[in-house]
């Protein structure tokens with residue numbers, strides 16, 4: 001009897017103990033949360049599936065588009081490339097956490113006023129990236145578009161080409177780029 005190619009396959013994973021779930025304590029949008037995750041679960045899936053925070057979008061799921069951008073300890077990260085298990089004790093902010101006392105963040109308002117979106121799938125990532133980008137510039141960080149990195153960088157130096165470069169990791173399939181840059185420029189003026 002021919003047992004076929006299956007016969008040639010190694011016994012990978014058989015008889016191994018099941019992977020143990022982990023408990024992770026973190027702060028999400030100023031609320032203490034406790035989640036139980038598999039060690040391989042991404043922060044993106046944990047936010048969406050464990051905490052029902054679906055404002056953070058899954059698009060490429062491999063670090064190429066920026067749709068899943070959130071803040072960890074105030075810095076922007078791609079949540080599809082970050083393990084939830086690494087978030088013990090960390091402070092995470094998602095698009096749902098930007099609104100304060102019923103008021104939209106100035107960049108959220110600017111996106112509406114400037115028509116910075118069409119389908120909206122990339123928008124939460126664009127806004128989270130934009131908010132962090134303004135703070136990076138405020139802290140004096142130069143970018144690849146900075147003409148002379150020896151000068152102290154200030155918010156006043158955030159030209160359109162600076163904004164474009166600093167948001168270049170966030171793709172928009174609807175090509176709303178000019179309006180997105182307008183929205184960020186408006187928010188910089190208001191900040």
Ligand code: FES
Pocket residue numbers: 057058059060061062063064065066067068069078079080081
């Ligand atoms: S979904 Fe994370 S970078 Fe595209």
Ligand code: FES
Pocket residue numbers: 116117118119120121122123171172173174175176
């Ligand atoms: S608004 Fe549709 S992908 Fe950006």
